[in-house]
Structure formats: structure tokens, C-alpha cells
Amino acid sequence: MTSLRRQSRGFTPGGELHAWALFSRNLWLDDMMGDLYSVLDLLAPHVEEPGYSGYFRKEFDAEPTVFTFRDGTFGPLKL
Template sequence: MSLHYEVVLTCVLQDDTPDAVLAALRWHLGLAPERPAELDAEEHSYPMLSPDPDSRLPGGDFASLRRQSRGFTAAGDERHAWGLFSRNLWLDDMMGDLYTVMDLLSPHIAEPGYCGHFREEFDAEPTSLTFREDAFGPLKL
């Protein structure tokens, strides 16, 4: 019998995140129908963050990627960044794929620190996910 995990990603990506990375994220989130040609089909074999319409998580799965205002510069110019939020139910044999997602995101993080969590669906305590500069915190899967 498999365990199920709630996987939540919530982070801010730099405004200059490359189009190829944004295209990959859109595909992983189920917001684009085709895997981008630049993605390795073996490493990115399925849309990892795509919401399951039949998810048994309370409130269901969710995916969002949008360009957001992040305030203003000292010169008065508006700053922007990409806000990512995803919540999915993953089987335990999918949890290793979290490395693939974190590797895709980590070079483009605008704000190091907390970026989400995962927890076995009946656990009360989640395991936090964190980003450092160009890397992510150790994962204890």
C-alpha cells in the first residue's frame, strides 16, 4: 500500500526567469498542453505539479504561476516577480521527483527561505522546504 503526501510549493521567482524555465513550469503545472522541447523527457517524464481534478486533498489540488507586482524601486519603478503556488497529492514513489522540481526552481529564486512543505497526508507536522542562494535545503525524504 502506498503512502500519499501533500506537496506544497510557494515561492517567488525572479522577474528575469528565462522563458524556457517558465514554459517548463507552465507544463508541469498543467497550464500548457505540450512538454517544451528543451526538457529532458526522461527527467521530466510527466507534469509533476498538475492538479488532479479528483484529488482527495481537502479543497483539492491547485496550481498558479503569475507575474506579480513586488513594490517599487528607489527610483519609483514598479518591481515584478513570478509567484508560484502549487498544492498536490503525490504517491510516495513520486517523492524523488521533488529534486527535479527544486533543481528547476532554485537558480531563479528571488527570495531565499521557506518555499513550501510536504507531509504524509495523515501527519500533523510537515517537513519544510527551503531555498538558499542558487540551491535548496537538504531534503529528508
């Protein structure tokens, strides 16, 4: 399932500020994770605001990996 949604990002003196958000829920088998990285590499240069971007969880992992977009690339969340 994938959808592109217009989201409210706050308010400015000129009115409400909007941005587009891409939501996707997919099953990526462990041997297909390279394909996921390729998709994220293609998206990363087009992300305007750095920060939280989502998460993925490998099939047998108990916890998800949170990732962020920053400076035209993506990577795991660093605290």
C-alpha cells in the first residue's frame, strides 16, 4: 500500500504551510533489502527537510531500524 498525502507543516503569516508525504508499507524479503536501499538512495536527494523518515524491520529482527534523510542521503537514526 502506498499513498502520497498533503500534510500541514504549520502556519506562516501568509497562511497554512503544506508539504507532500509519501507513505508506503511493503514486504521486502531479506535478499531484497538492496532494492530498498536503491529506492531510498533515489529519494534522498529530493527530501527538503532533514530528519525522521521512517523505519524498516528485517524479517527476523525484533526491533525496527529507524532511518533519517539528511544532506541528500539516508542512514540510521543517530542520537
